[in-house]
Amino acid sequence: MGAWIALGLALAVLVGQLATRSQFLIEDSFIAFRYARNWAEMGLATWNPSDTPPVEGYSTVLWVWLLRGAYAFGFSLPAAAQLMGAIFGCGTVVLLHRFLVLDLRLRRTAGALGIAALVLHPPFVIWCSGGLETSAQTFFMFLAARALLQKQSKWKKERLYGITAGLATIAVIWLRPEGFLWAAGITLTMILTARLRPLTERPSRLRWTLTLGLQLLGLALLLFWRHSVYGTWLPNTVAAKSGLDGAVLTRGMASSASWALSTLIPLALLVLAPFSLRGPQRAGLLACLLICCGGLAYNLLVGGDWMPYFRFLTPISPFLCAALAISLAHLPARGAWAPGLPLVLMGALPLSGEFQYGIAPEALLQRLNYRSFDKGTFRSERAQFKRSAQNLESFRAIGRALGAIYKPEDSIVMGAIGAIGWESDMVVYDRNGLVDPEVASLPRSTESRSAGHDRRVPRAWFLKRKPTVLQAMIVPKAALEPDSPAFDAAVRASARIVFGQDPQGEAPLREAVIPRVYEVPQQVNFPKAYALLVWEYSEDTQRVRQFWRHYGY
Secondary structure, eight states: OHHHHHHHHHHHHHHHHHHTTSOOBOTTHHHHHHHHHHHHHHSSOOSSTTOSSOOOOOSOHHHHHHHHHHHHTTOOHHHHHHHHHHHHHHHHHHHHHIIIIIISOOOHHHHHHHHHHHHTOHHHHHTTSBSSSHHHHHHHHHHHHHHHHSOOOOHHHHHHHHHHHHHHHHHHHHHOTTHHHHHHHHHHHHHHHHTTSOGGGSOOHHHHHHHHHHHHHHHHHHHHHHHHHHSOSSOHHHHHHOOOOHHHHHHHHHHHHHHHHHHOHHHHHHHHGGGGTTSTTHHHHHHHHHHHHHHHHHHHHHTOOSSTTOGGGGGGHHHHHHHHHHHHHTSOTTOSHHHHHHHHHHHTGGGSSTTTTTTSOHHHHHHTOTTTTTTTOOOOHHHHHHHHHHHHHHHHHHHHHHHHHSOTTSEEEESSOHHHHHHHOOEEEETTOTTOHHHHTSOOOSSOOOTTOTTOOOGGGGGGGOOSEEEEEEEEGGGGSTTSHHHHHHHHHHHHHHHHHOTTTTGGGGGTEEEEEEOOOTTSOSOTTEEEEEEEEOSOHHHHHHHHHHTTO
């Protein structure tokens, strides 16, 4: 009874955090929203309706399918994504409870601490929200691992475990481009660690055969579906984001080190786990530790992520907390509370604004700043979380204004394409190449960039396509008056942003665009005291040159 009470409390804590301080949407989630909406309305998952052939510029096929279904039933896609994330998060907590308490039969103290660690683990809590597929990936990875870790049983149960593991790994394969590596890695890990168990407890060949057979079938179906729709075997995001060099590895190492210092559990396991590797649960412990190492390797190779709270390391959260619980279970009776409870509570501190760095020294985290692309600015994970929420609010307002001013066939050049593309419904040209194969095929930049944005091109690169708008920003309403001081100030501020970032690359804009300020219709949800400044494409070269000469460019 006590174990079920602990589970109920854990779920209440998680839901409470999601309902109050941890609920948010990340800008990238709106890319999947737009694909899902276009698929439901046009019958094809495409970014720009005019793209021929369509481009797979999203990284999560199954998530887009789920969102498309939600949209078809009349759900708001942002709300549906939040709800699904919370459901998968709660499901992961239930799976961990069943694994620790029912499968491994750990002592109550250790099991309760493992579950508490998960519902207070910052990456897990934050990414049960966000609007992305991370929570679903975490759930299905742990579901597959748990099915493969079950002791050998009768034929019917072996078949059930094999089918469960196979279907769960299919979901992982369909959720992420690298999902087949996760599926193969989890299966291989379980095969290897099963050899540490007595012969009578090892999974049967039937379980492995069903798991591997379903994995291969799921991968084949995905590849053939993708090729039939998009004409490629891999999503365009792989080409846009892939590449390995010293800068990527450095970012990845700094990101992983920041994660360990902020969340503390990885460092604690370095001390606690070795003493438990000879215990009766050594197979499960070693399996969890190896999967955590796989997550760290992946984070290293992709260079981490610019988003808050270590998104790429979130899927290993239940494995991390399971390893902690198993390690604590080998301490003397009632002895787990002393190291376990302070560790869990201190690891949760980065969720708080008051203790946003946890107990890690701020100076050390600054030296590990893996978001160095942002002009050397250092932000804690909490600060980056708040900044992402603020940016999303601005982007959505800009997108709504653009949708009211321009037609869907008009085009805009953007770097952060998600929210503006979703709200404006305009043709969007992507500076990062996620939805643009031509940009994705370019060489990687040698400059310090954010993770996944190493092929970013200047706005001027798209002049050959004659886009309608090449820059948009919110400015005071006083800037509506042409040639007024407020108008001049708004133009100069936007010019500092554009030309300051890449003076040489953006230089052609001084012969092709003219800023203009629009009043946003009252019915649009837009800040009342503000207007929208846009840089519009113009073929009147003489007029454009004269305009920019006035501003010293």
